[in-house]
Amino acid sequence: MKDLKKYMTEGLLQFAILLSLVGVRVDLDSYLPPIREIILGTSSAYSQIPFHSLRDTWEGSSLHPKSPDLDSFFTARRLLDEVRALGDTRVPRTEVSAWLVHTEPADAADTGTVSALHSAGSNEEGTDTPSNSEGPSQPPARSSSLQTSHATPSQPHIGTGATSTPGDYTKEKQEDKLGYSEESYSYSYLHNDNGKAGLEEEVTQHSEEDALSNTGAGDSIDIRAEIDRNTSSLFFEEFIQLLAQTENALEGTSENSFQSVPPSSRPGNTVGELWQDFLSLPDLNITLEDIQSISNTNHAVSTPVPFNVHLPEAISQNISLQEAMFASSPTNGSSEDHTPENLLQLNSSAIPGDPLSATNLTNLFPTTDNNSRNSTNQDLLSGLDENVFDEINLMSLALEEGFDPLEVSQLFEEPDSDSGLSLNSSHSPTSASISDTSSITFGEEEGAAGYSSDSESTSYDGLEGAVGGSGSEINKFGQLDDSNNYDEMSLHNVYHNHTYNQLPTQVEPSPEHHYSWSMKSNKIRSPCVNAMDKSLSRDERRAKSLRIPFTVDEIVSMPVEMFNSMLSKHYLTETQVSVIRDIRRRGKNKVAAQNCRKRKLDVILNLEDDVNQLKVQKEKLLKEQAQCSKSMSHMKQKLNDLYRDVFNRLRDEQGRPVNPNHYTLHCNSDGSIMVVPRRLFKSEQNKDTQKDKKQK
DNA sequence: TTTAGATGTCATGAC
DNA sequence: AAGTCATGACATCTA
Numbered sequence: 001m002k003d004l005k006k007y008m009t010e011g012l013l014q015f016a017i018l019l020s021l022v023g024v025r026v027d028l029d030s031y032l033p034p035i036r037e038i039i040l041g042t043s044s045a046y047s048q049i050p051f052h053s054l055r056d057t058w059e060g061s062s063l064h065p066k067s068p069d070l071d072s073f074f075t076a077r078r079l080l081d082e083v084r085a086l087g088d089t090r091v092p093r094t095e096v097s098a099w100l101v102h103t104e105p106a107d108a109a110d111t112g113t114v115s116a117l118h119s120a121g122s123n124e125e126g127t128d129t130p131s132n133s134e135g136p137s138q139p140p141a142r143s144s145s146l147q148t149s150h151a152t153p154s155q156p157h158i159g160t161g162a163t164s165t166p167g168d169y170t171k172e173k174q175e176d177k178l179g180y181s182e183e184s185y186s187y188s189y190l191h192n193d194n195g196k197a198g199l200e201e202e203v204t205q206h207s208e209e210d211a212l213s214n215t216g217a218g219d220s221i222d223i224r225a226e227i228d229r230n231t232s233s234l235f236f237e238e239f240i241q242l243l244a245q246t247e248n249a250l251e252g253t254s255e256n257s258f259q260s261v262p263p264s265s266r267p268g269n270t271v272g273e274l275w276q277d278f279l280s281l282p283d284l285n286i287t288l289e290d291i292q293s294i295s296n297t298n299h300a301v302s303t304p305v306p307f308n309v310h311l312p313e314a315i316s317q318n319i320s321l322q323e324a325m326f327a328s329s330p331t332n333g334s335s336e337d338h339t340p341e342n343l344l345q346l347n348s349s350a351i352p353g354d355p356l357s358a359t360n361l362t363n364l365f366p367t368t369d370n371n372s373r374n375s376t377n378q379d380l381l382s383g384l385d386e387n388v389f390d391e392i393n394l395m396s397l398a399l400e401e402g403f404d405p406l407e408v409s410q411l412f413e414e415p416d417s418d419s420g421l422s423l424n425s426s427h428s429p430t431s432a433s434i435s436d437t438s439s440i441t442f443g444e445e446e447g448a449a450g451y452s453s454d455s456e457s458t459s460y461d462g463l464e465g466a467v468g469g470s471g472s473e474i475n476k477f478g479q480l481d482d483s484n485n486y487d488e489m490s491l492h493n494v495y496h497n498h499t500y501n502q503l504p505t506q507v508e509p510s511p512e513h514h515y516s517w518s519m520k521s522n523k524i525r526s527p528c529v530n531a532m533d534k535s536l537s538r539d540e541r542r543a544k545s546l547r548i549p550f551t552v553d554e555i556v557s558m559p560v561e562m563f564n565s566m567l568s569k570h571y572l573t574e575t576q577v578s579v580i581r582d583i584r585r586r587g588k589n590k591v592a593a594q595n596c597r598k599r600k601l602d603v604i605l606n607l608e609d610d611v612n613q614l615k616v617q618k619e620k621l622l623k624e625q626a627q628c629s630k631s632m633s634h635m636k637q638k639l640n641d642l643y644r645d646v647f648n649r650l651r652d653e654q655g656r657p658v659n660p661n662h663y664t665l666h667c668n669s670d671g672s673i674m675v676v677p678r679r680l681f682k683s684e685q686n687k688d689t690q691k692d693k694k695q696k
Numbered sequence: 697t698t699t700a701g702a703t704g705t706c707a708t709g710a711c
Numbered sequence: 712a713a714g715t716c717a718t719g720a721c722a723t724c725t726a
Contacts (some may be wrong), residue, residue, distance in 0.1 A: 589705070589717095
């Protein structure tokens with residue numbers, strides 16, 4: 001595999017070097033796969049190989065969806081296909097196809113835009129010519145000069161080295177000096193890759209002033225380039241806007257080259273026919289009504305002024321490109337499978353305004369997907385699992401009408417599936433999480449040990465997975481195209497991306513593919529997230545998913561009698577009743593827990609308040625104690641002073657001072673005060689204490 | 697990356 | 712006995 005990639009990459013580099021020697025700028029970044037893929041190779045996880053279609057084949061029947069051998073199996077199969085593809089000449093055919101689309105006769109080189117129509121007509125007529133061509137060496141027989149590189153700058157990548165003379169290149173460079181070269185070459189890269197971001201970038205580069213500032217032939221070329229760019233895209237509104245802009249620009253240049261083009265130089269193509277061809281583009285047929293409605297109101301489109309005559313010419317280039325793709329494809333009757341039924345089957349459940357509706361869903365597909373899907377008819381459809389369409393329909397239903405994802409998952413669950421992986425596991429690495437939808441359990445089925453948070457993520461992700469599943473189904477289309485019609489798919493990839501000399505497997509992981517797919521995923525997932533409001537609780541999501549006709553608040557706050565009568569009146573499944581009871585129980589308990597915590601918090605706050613109050617009281621008591629102690633000491637001091645003063649005044653019988661150490665003052669019960677010797681006082685005190693002890 | 701707080705949920709006991 | 716409440720314990724989420 002690495003050798004193969006190395007071979008192709010080196011070949012591409014050599015080709016780029018060759019072109020650079022000629023003077024053609026080549027942007028290899030758009031053609032080379034990511035470095036990681038070059039180094040590590042394309043993992044089977046990224047390979048767009050349908051698992052469904054392979055499981056039932058002799059090759060894939062033995063492989064379980066979870067089998068680790070699946071990776072090697074896909075890898076081996078892809079390698080085999082790529083080796084087979086080496087012997088195919090589809091890559092040179094691709095070059096020739098693109099070459100014919102954008103080439104013009106030598107006599108029309110001056111008029112520029114006429115060549116586009118001519119090439120378109122030749123492609124519509126000669127259909128098989130590209131596929132029958134032998135490679136880049138063939139085109140010079142048809143075209144003696146390259147069309148101006150501005151309209152289809154991809155030509156230098158293809159045929160300059162083989163056909164254009166230095167004079168041609170000089171001519172290109174001279175015209176580039178008018179202000180086209182860089183933008184045109186960048187457009188070449190963008191146009192080839194058909195990337196949205198590239199288109200936007202290019203649109204910004206090409207402002208209205210550019211279109212107005214250019215004059216003469218430059219106007220025609222630039223305008224045509226504008227139209228061509230936009231018609232090559234999927235954004236018709238931008239196309240209409242640019243159409244009006246270019247019309248305004250043309251009104252200022254009355255004698256532009258467009259008007260000078262004789263109608264006879266457009267062989268067999270009228271405006272109406274070209275419009276029909278344009279409207280028949282697979283990319284645009286979904287919005288056919290829109291286009292027609294717009295075209296009725298858009299003067300620039302409906303009125304047959306000379307400028308409008310050139311609009312289909314520019315369009316015809318892309319038509320021719322598309323037709324060349326179809327024509328070069330080995331299958332026939334592409335229009336048969338391109339019936340509205342097929343697309344209708346895809347979008348039967350689409351609802352206007354829904355991101356997954358018909359238009360958007362179809363727009364999510366790259367052009368090649370549509371082409372390949374349309375052109376592969378029975379082989380593709382036979383290999384396509386019919387459930388794919390049902391899945392998308394049901395998933396859309398689940399999104400729009402709150403369809404039970406459980407039921408959806410059950411519907412999707414294959415009888416032989418042990419984990420529900422059978423449906424989604426083959427789509428992409430993300431299918432592992434998506435497939436969990438089949439294991440959704442509610443209520444009592446959550447298990448005693450399983451915390452509901454697990455089931456929550458399962459349930460909610462289940463819805464997301466449902467949408468992701470649909471997105472994977474979209475991817476599955478590409479995968480089916482890849483496997484059942486691998487050659488065609490590779491061919492269309494080459495056509496669409498203009499990634500010449502590049503294997504399909506190298507084309508697929510290109511940044512544009514990643515980008516487009518990431519955009520698809522975003523487009524798919526975002527409405528899901530919006531639909532399932534993340535603010536909803538788990539029970540609310542459950543109730544919504546099970547289409548329980550009551551709100552969670554009603555279920556929880558409803559009185560018991562009313563609750564029981566409600567359960568009996570409404571026809572509810574056991575699952576619904578179980579979920580409703582769980583919702584009520586959890587809701588009650590939730591409120592109880594909240595109240596409990598609130599009470600606990602209140603208790604804690606009250607205790608804290610008590611502690612604070614006690615602290616304050618303690619401080620107060622301490623202050624009071626200190627005050628008492630202070631007053632007590634003060635009283636003692638006063639008593640001592642009084643005692644000393646009394647003894648200083650006392651005299652015994654001989655008139656001598658009384659010694660305070662031998663006598664003491666004793667206060668009787670009647671208030672009389674006696675001077676008593678301390679010995680007697682102590683003996684009386686001892687007697688009193690002994691009496692008290694005896695009494696006690 | 698860690699951590700504390702908030703929240704939901706379950707189990708259990710009491711009413 | 713069923714329903715509800717209260718609460719501890721645990722898991723998860725979030726800032």
